Amino acid sequence: MMSQSVDSSAPSQQSTRAKDIARDYGIHLVLLVLIVITALISPQFLASRNISNMLLQAAPLGIVVIGQVLVILVRGLDLSVASVMATAAVVATSFNGQDSDALAVFAVAIAIGLATGLVNGLLITKRSVSPFLATLATLTLLQGMRFAYTQGAPSGNVPPIYRVLGSQLYYGVPFNMIILAALTIVFSLLLHKSTFGRRIYITGGNPVTAGLILSGFVGIVDNWVGRGFELDSIVAAVMGGVALSGGRGSIIGGLLGTAILVVVFNAVLMIGFPVQLQFIIKGLVIIIAAAFYVRKSN
């Protein structure tokens, strides 16, 4: 919403209008075309089991993308998301794996997320460290502490209630999808309706801290490995039209990017291509998407 009011300062011509539409809705079209093509090649793609499966995979990434979008909006970049997630997961499994521990696990995981976000935020606002470098440092630090703590292999059990959150379906809809939907609504409202949210768009000092804390907070929801999520969450955000230069983009855009990524990954398997192709496609997609939005904003 804000992005349009910023852009409208440019001379409004017919072609600019068309470009605006292409930028705002191009991603919907890409997603649609992808789904249709894949469904034509592999009918299994639209089977309800496969759709449930994709939703199940999309939710954790989507949750991280929400945080990443908020951080990128304030011209940041959070490389530590995956490390936060994995550390929280390790902590989650170090209790006895009973439902009575669920609250304690949640509290500790949140504390890890908040602490990481706070260190990142302080480095960035108080010492003017670039977000890239600050989150790189905390990523390394967390990874080391995690490995040193687990001696390399996580052990133990997650409280069953979290398993439900992570893998159970509710009338075919994964529980984690419901969490994603709730978070999307909350943070979209926060972004568009509150002064604090508007300030995030305008890019300032303190919102960086807030954004990073939020990303740490949402990062804990996935209970298992977050490996690759730092790259994937950035790819999804960039594909969804969130500009790395800050101030432009939306959570919904980021989630559409997430959907495209999950569909592409799934399509690679469904069509029967080698799994390694996922890396190559991911790499191409991020460069092409970034180039697309650069052109559009010129």
Next chain:
Amino acid sequence: MTTMTSTFNYLTKRQGGLLTVIGLMVLLAIIGIIVSDRFSTLSNVTNILEQSTALALVSLGQTLVIITGGIDLSIGSMVSLASVLLSGITNGGTGMMWVAIAVVLGLGILIGLINASATIWLGVHPLIVTLGVGAILQGVTLLYTQAPIGKMPLSFGYLAYGRFLGIPVGAFFVILIFAATAWFLHKVPFGRYIYAIGDDSVGAQLMGLPRKNVLYFVYAFCGLTSAVAAIFLVARLGVGQPYTGQNYTLTSITPVVVGGTLLSGGRGGVVGTLLGVYLVSLLNNLLNFLDLSTHFQLIAQGLIVIIAVSVYVENKRKA
């Protein structure tokens, strides 16, 4: 507390930053000598030098890229791909070894040129470009092989374990190439353009400096040093593995930052980076002597980066 902080800031101004790094190295050495009597032996020092070769090479390329205000996140995948190609093409034959070396060096330059081209012509930030190219290279590597592949002739181990004038071959090469690069950066006009572009890209272009050629050069150079790092790594490991380079993308940045090169570009140099490389290697070595697992190396590295960035950032603001 305030006087302590201001003294600290005073000490770390300009060249003082490098003095801090040297001071830290001396401190680590003293701890090492106290902890173990094997620490200060000649064999341990050569060991440190041998292990630091690959890190030094990738950090050298990364330094030049960062001075222009960019970053190369494809280094790790480049090292992995070069490793498996070198070993896979050679496959034990001495004749094929030279072909493989030529292929790998050429590929490094090519990938660098691709990184630069995408940055220049698409207008996309190098962070995104190299992240994407890195993912593509990782995919290509895993399509080529998912396990260690091929083997090198026995004589190839000379690069890793040989001595030249009593110094490990790799360390000798590192010092030579760092000296040459330092000379190039400060004495050759084109080298100074690298700083000018990083300091003020628009201004440098207005002055007619060849921004595109500078970018082509630094990314190609970085791809090349990554390929050379892969050659030394394969010599050490004896075989190319698809995950050899995995950690080098991020660890290549640590010595650069510790050595005082700013991520915002325009400032820093390769001498600081070399000191940073030796500091990291010394620290890893010391942690080994303390019987701490390699996991603590990550913790130490994270802490070092945090300390370093806190020190140098204050620097630029005052400068």
